Amino acid sequence: MQRFLPLLLALALAACASDDPDCVLDEDGVCHDAGECPEGEDCDEEEEEEEEEREVRPCVPQEDDAFWAESGFEPGEALDIPLDGEWHFIPIDGMRCGDGEPTGIFVNFVEGSEELFFFLQGGGICYNDLSCGVMKGNLSGPHPDRDPAPAFAASHQRGLFNRADPANPMRNANMVVVPHCTGDFHLSSCLNDYSNLGEVHQVGRSNLKRVLEAIVPTVEASVDSLDRALVAGFSAGGVGVTGNFHLIAEAFETKFTPDWTLIMDGGPLFPKPHFSEAGQEAILEKWDLGPYIGEFCPSCLEDGFHKLYETNHELHPGLRSAVVCSYRDTVAFVLYGLILNNLGLIVSNPHFFKIGLLDLAAAVDAAVNTPEDVVHVQ
Structure with a gap:
């Protein structure tokens, strides 16, 4: 019973205070008039300060040139990659994840190959507080201080990564895999700021440039020619x-x-209104994509991101491409649903995604394909 005495005493004191509205108790339980300041206490009135929202800084560009410089692409030093058909993790100078930590790429090269498989990984999107709310764990990536190659190799043994599969058309290719740990679809070159995450290095495009500056001379040093190249990506990597x-x-x-082949797996870019104008504008502004996308696809800024499919074929006439979703x-x-700022749409119209895909297929078929081409397959 003794252990309850302090609690009972506190309740009794509280009751005392409530019985006399003019009585204010100090720390010793002594009653003072409501307007009287107990001795030794600071009773200056403090104005309640409303908590000010932290000002969120817009994009700070991290590249002088959105695309390549006026002088064009300039390769760097070739990487030292074993031609042993095994996966290796190679740190790349200048590559950073969203948390600012260094990162690199996974490579698997073989001797004598004249083919390349270049793959961009997926991993979420972060362009406002809502989308960034689930992204914190995806803003770190493979780190040079650890050896991520064994775990990567164990999880990439099937499909186009399987050299032992005779049905795999890329089984003899040199392979390059670029991680996605910037929450920007590999597209941005910004030091960004979010109220719920703070500073985020959204430098996916900068990372890709550093990779290309290293990989192009590496491929040149490793092969006599490059006859076929497959560029592919999954989800965010598809975009x-x-x-x-x-x-x-x-x-x-x-x-x-x-000969170029482009495969976008799981990252469709819908035409309007399925990909809303407001959603596209928000992403363009936060990631500062206008100077980059607008340089080679001005129609993308006016008509929508789906114009990239058509533009890629116009700029590279021999390209073969496919969207898988x-x-x-x-x-x-x-x-x-998030980009449309209308999660209720998912409930009210569960077929909106299928409708968007069908409209995308019709738009791309009309712009890119000719009647003799293989077109949309359901």
Whole structure:
């Protein structure tokens, strides 16, 4: 019973105070008039200060040139990559994740290959407080201080990464995989600021430039020619290869003239209104994409990001490309609800994503394909 005495005493004192509205108790339980200041206490009236919202800084550009400089692509030093058909992690000078930490790429080269498989990984989007709210764990990536190659190799043994599969058309290719840890679809070159995350290095495009400056001379030193190149990406990487294909092709075409194939897996860019004008404007502004996308695809700024599909073919006439996406891609499904700022749409019109894909297929078929081409396949 003794252990409850302090609690009972406190309740009794509280009751005493409540019985006399003019009585204010000090720390010793002594009653003072409500207007009287107990001895030894600072009773100056403090004005309540409303908590000011922290001012969020706009994009601070991290590149002098949105695209390549006027002088064009300039390669750096070639990397020392073993030609052993095994996965290796190679740190790249200047590459950073969203948390500001250094990172690199995964490579798997073989001797005598005249093919390249260049892949951009996925990993979410961050352009406002809502989208960034779930991104914190995706803003760190493979770090040079650790050896991430064994874990990567264990999880990349199937599909186009499987050298042992005779049905894999890229089984003999040199492979390059670029991580996505900047929350910007590999497209931005900004030091950004968010109220719920603070400073974020959204430098996916800067990272890609550093990779190309290292990989193009590496491929040149490793092969006699480059006959075929597949550029592909998944989810955020699918958007990344769509928006960055011209940047990638311009770099490699300073040394090679490969047959290009572009595959966008799970990152469709819908035409309006499925990809709202407000959503596109918000992303353009936060990631400062206008100077970059507008340099080679001005129609993208007026008509929408889906114009990238058509523009890539206009700039590279021999290109073959495909968009792969499911009507029930839950990640992209929810993402479009976020971008439209209308999560209720997911409930009220569960078919909106399928409708968007069909409208995209019709728009791309009309702009890119001819009747004898293989067109939309359901």
